[in-house]
Structures are given as structure tokens and as C-alpha cells.
Amino acid sequence: MNGCQKTFSALRKASDKLTRFKNHTKFLQLCKQSNSFPRSLVWKYKPPVADTNLQNECTSIIEETARQLQNRLIRHYKTLTETQLPDKIQYLNDRLKNQTNERLFRRMNRRIQQQITKTDENMKRCHKAKLLKIIPTQHDENNIVDASSIANCDSGKTQRRFDKNTRKINAHRRYRRNLKIRHSSRSNGLVVNLSDKQLDESATHLLGRGLGFCPKPKSLDTKGMVYDCATYTRKVRLLHYFSRQSDDIYNTDTTPDVLKQYKPTKKWTPKPGIDKSVDVYCSKILNEVYAYQPARFNSTVDNLTLQERAALNELKDNENIVITKADKGGALVVLNKTDYDKECRRQLNDTNFYEREDSDVTVSVIKSLIEHCNILYRHDVIDEATFDALCNIDDSKEAYFYILPKIHKLSQEQLYNHVIPPGRPICSHINSPYRQVALWLDSHRSRLLQGRTCARFYRISCPS
Template sequence: MQSAEHTSNRRSKNRHYRSEKRKTNRKNKRRREIKPDTNTVTNLSSNELTDAQLSLLAKGLTFCPTPNNINMNELNSDIYAFKRRCRLAYEFNSKEKKKEQQKIGETPAKEGPFPKKKSEYQPAPGQSQTLELFLSAVEKDILNESNWKRTWPNLTMPEQRALNDLKSNTNIVIKPADKGGGVVVMDKSEYIRKCEEQLNNDTYYTQLESDPTEKYMTELERAIQRWKRKKWISHSIAKELIPKEPKPGHFYGLPKIHKDGIPLRPIIPQCQALTSQLSRYVDYHLQPIVKSLPSYIKDTNHHLEDLQNNEISPNTIMVSMDVVSLYSNIPNEFGIQAVKKHMIDRNITNPPPELISEMLTFILNRNYFEFNGSSFYKQWVQQWGQ
């Protein structure tokens, strides 16, 4: 009897010892010495970064800190989406109903230049008692707080303070480097100066007095009506070409830390721009032409495959060239004529080359964007001889 009690006490002490050891290890892990990776963080600002700030930035701009609390709205939304997918799978599990499932569009398939709208079809619950019992048990298990495991922060206390300090510092700008995947910290005033230095180049840009979105929207609607009257586009395509709640593109720059003077590479996302749907339509119809050109190179791997598949003379000298502001320096009129010529040479009549030419002209003449939240700019249309 005493031996059994002795064994039980010994096991209890061992469990307590292991528990305390785990707690100590966690504390030591949180208090470990910070070793910043200075190779991936470039500080160009006048602020001296602390070790904690360098360590935090070295994790990269896509690093996600562990949340302190569970977002119940997102959790309930995920549970609802899971239950819907299970009911859809049950309702359309037979081969005979696959076409109906495609029609409903649970997984939207691309058809033409515009993706199908995602279906909002709701399968009726209760089609299978077994399925509903399973879904109910899963939901109950997930929402049972006793099953939730405590998550430990993936940032140390100094790094958490560093995160708050960097977020509240309005005098700096943090951007990804143009190449290499590093992180660059700049003074905000210097960043704005370098951006405005590019935008003040009247060879490529001109500043607008106000936001031209409303004016350009009216012009777009008129152009679409004209293309419909000429029977160049259908009514359904015409509806897709009109964007909902268009916004100007936003200009920002990525620091080229590998070049002298650290210039900025201009980037202008146009996902919600007024011409985004037009651009999607034009791109869809020009992609096959581009891929058929003998000079087409998709990426580095494609280029290496070409080199392996073609015989190259031992005396061949390989040369690479970089064109400064390549796209800005292409005369728009010349580029549009080149596109039209390639379409005519390939006997492409659907869509008509005239339609693509007019769309390109509209897009390039209304290539505008905003910078710093208040200034609007438009890119100049390059003419012959410029």
C-alpha cells in the first residue's frame, strides 16, 4: 500500500516538475536575447532603430502577429461557409448533377475576359439527417470554449512595444525593397520628395486640378454606347465594361537599394480604376498574340529552356540591356498601330481591330492616379518624335 502511495506521489511530483519546467522554458523563450538580422533591413531614415525594431522588421512585411482574441464574426462566417460547402457537395454529389453545379457556379469558372459572378445559392438544410448531425456536432465542438487552446504570442514583449512605436511614428515610411525581399525604412519627407521628383517630370506626367473620375466616367459610357451601336460588343459585355465605384490608381514607389542614389520604382495599382475592366478585356484578347511572337519570353525559366533547346555558337556573346522608363517612352500612337497591324495580319475580326484600337486609345488617354491622398496626376500621351 505504501509502495503504491509512494509511486503516486512520485508521479505527481514529476508532473509538477515537468509543468514548472515548461513554464520556465516559455519565459526564457520570451526573454531570449534579440538578434536582429541587419542584412534584410535597410534604415535610410534619420531615426536610429532599436534592436527590437530591427528584429521585428526582419520578420518581413507579410509577418502576422498572433491575435490576442478570437474574432467571433470571422469564426462564425467560416463555420457558415463550411456548412454551405458540405450541403452543396451532398446536393450535387451525383455525376448527373455536375452540369447543374457548374451552372450554379460554386467554383466560378472563367468564361471570356470576365470571371463569372460567384453564386449566392443556398442549399436547403435538412436533406440529410446524418449530415446535419455531423455539422451540428462540428459547430458545437468549435464554439465550445473549453476546447480552445491558449495561443502564445509570436512576438517578444520588446517586439510588441516596437510594433506600437513604429505604427505611431508618422515621420517614417516602411516599404519593401524593389529587389531582394528586404525592408526599407525612409524618412517620410524624403520619400515624398523622391516621388514628387518623378511626378514633376513634365515629359511623362502632368498635375490635374481635380479628380477627373466623374468626367471620364461619362466619356466611358458614351464610348460603350457607340461600340454597342456598331455591334462591336454585346449588351452583356457592355455591362461588364462599366466599373462599379471606380477609384483613381494610387502612386507609390519601391526603393531600389541596389542602385546609386536609391531611386524609386513607380508603382500604380489600377485594380479599381475606371479603365480596369477595359484593360482586362483588351489583355484577354491580346494575350494569344503576344504569346505567339517569336520574341516572347514568359520568365527566366522559359528563357533558360530556350537556351537549352537551341544551339548557340561558342563565339556568341550574351548581352542584357535595361531601358530607362520603358513603358513611358513607348509612343502610344506607335504602340496602338503595332497592335492593330498584328491583329490584321492574323485575320482577327472578333473583336474588330478597330475596337481594340479605340479601347487602347481611351485607356492610355485617361491614365490618371492620385498621390499622397490629395494630388491627381495624368500620364502624358507620347507622340511621334518625343
């Protein structure tokens, strides 16, 4: 099949080239009959003298050169269209017929004929526009140039389609067409709908892009842009400031490397004036951000179609479904909210793994962790820097529980009947009171298992 595709591609290119060369030959012959030349063959030169005889002589030389080039191109195109390309097309056609069956061969020939017709129409349209510029009135037997259209055609109207505004419009249309192609190629993700809601094609395409897809916002977040820009310039200044310091500064810090990332972040920023190049770079970035106009943002093309934007609003307002990713495979699963809550409660009611609390225990957990850290600090098990890092839990919040559907455990028949799959339970402890202690213990676990055979398997099963 790979050889068949290569032969079909070569045959299609050769047929397209033959059509183009035939149209070029007709166009040059029409120019020759009207004693005119295409603009690409005429040398645009005007002698810098006021002598009329010299100017006429230069014009005659340029016309004679253009005429010779025109005759040479006509002979070259005739050679290609009468001998070389037909032989090549016949050879490729016979080869393709031997490589495929009769039905597939007819289908491929039909596609090639459609392409030839489209190319022929485009070439005639393009040559007609060119002839309107170089030939005042010309009757054509092959319908490339229509005499009535030329007689009623205004030169200003002919050039209007080539002006700047029209080129912008055509470029915008091409961008929209390519954007639709990119959208259709991106939405290749698997969407498993186990809910009672029926998803149309636009909603399926939207969900197929994944949960990481970012739609274009309705308005520009100017404050967020300024904040992100200030954060970036601060990192640049810090990187330049500390790159100038000696290595002795870092050697005075007795805090282990694994605990430096758990220290409370500081908001100190080096003052301007240390390096002129850094100041110019940061100021230029800030000026460009401040000078950015919201009108430019509103004029950009939306990365969602109107149907996908409507589907997004509908899914966002629907409170009866839950959209989450699958446990394995990277698919997106749509569940009824009642079924999702039922599976979560089924797992949480298992007393072998979970214990019910009558009230929020976050405050008591924070007090208990601080007391244990004080005991370790008094017995010199941890230093002051580690103690401050472990006790930095004032802004903590309680952990939350969610599940990932295990659709890989269901058969095709069960998925078709909307059987609710079991869920993989996950307790997220991000920003919980246990986070700092867990990171500290994980750092010691990494150092203890470093260089051992079991370290790799432990890292896979218990990621940081």
C-alpha cells in the first residue's frame, strides 16, 4: 500500500503539472498573437538620458529580448506537454493499475480528474486577470478571455482585488481555514460519555482537546499581565545579582539543599542601577506590556468556533454532570453527578480504610504537628531552619478526596450500557498541614535509597 500511495502521489503531481503547463502555453500564445508580453518577461529599464532615439533603441532591444524569451518558453512548454509529461503519466497510470484493484483505480482517477478541473479553473482565472492588464481588448476562442467582460471592465475594479485590504481579507480567511484544520486535528482525545446527557459533535470536539486546553478569555487581564511581568523581571534581577556573588556566600548556609525549597519565600528585589543592560531589558519589557492595547487582544481570532463556545457555556452551566480524566489511557469521562457521589460515598463508608469525624480536625492537627516539631527541636534532632520550614503551616487547609474512574476495567458492552466504573481514590494533601512534613520525609527517603536497586521502583510507586 505504501508503494501504491507513492505512485498515486507522483501521478497526481504529474497531471497537475501538465495542466499548468498547458495553460501557460495558451497564455503565452495569446500574448504573442496580440503582440504583447507578460510583465515578468519585460525588463523594467529606462535610460537616464533625454535622447529620444536612445530611448527608442533601448525599448526595441527590451521588446526583442522579451519576444525571444516568450518563444523559448512556448517551445519548452510544448516539449513538456506533448512528449515528456504524457509518457510519464502513461507509465505511472499503468503502474498504478497493476498495484491496485479496478475499484480503487477508478476512485483514484476520479480524484485526479477533480484536481485537474480545479487547477484548470484557477489557472484560467489567474490568466484572465493578467490579460486584462496587458491586453486592452482581446477575443479568445478558448474562453480564457471574454470580450464582453473586457469591454465593460474598469481598470480600477480589476486592480481592486489586488489592493492591500483584499490581501488582508484573503490572509484572514486562510488563517481561519487553517485554524479549523488545526482544531480538528487537535481534538483527537477519547471522550467516554457515561452520563444521561447527549453530547453533540461540537461538545465532543471540545472535550477531546483535554482539560489542559485554554480557551481565549473574553477580556484581557491587564493586572495579571503586569503582575506576571513584574515577577519575571524580579527573577531576572535576582539571577543577575546572585550570579555576581562568590561561592563563599552559599557555603555559609548550613541548611541542607533539600530544605532550601521549603523556606518561606522572601519578597526582596535588587534595586535598579547594578547593571545598565539588565535595567534596559526590564524597562523595555514593562513598557511593552503597558503599551499593549486591549483592542489588539479583541481583534485576535478566537481559538473556539461558535458552536464550541456555545457547548462550553452549556457544559459549564450544567450542574448534573462531572467531567474528569480516566485513571489510565488519558481519556476524558463524563459522569452523572449522582453516580460520582455514590461511588465516592461507597468508598468512604468502608471502615477498613476510613474513619468518620464529627467535626473539622485541621486546627488540632496543626497544633499536634507544632508540638511534635518542638520536641524534635529541643532534642536537637532538627535545626532551627528545618523547624521554621516544618512549622510554616499557618495558611493550611484540609485535604480533599476525589476519584478517577477505572474505565479500563469495563468491557465494551458495559461501557455501552453506561455501567458506572469503580474509582481510584486519591487524597490530595496540597496545602494541607501534612505537606511540609511529607516533603521533609520524602527528602530523607530519597537520600537513604540513593544508589540502591529498589530506589527506582519506590520512586515509581510513591512519587514525590
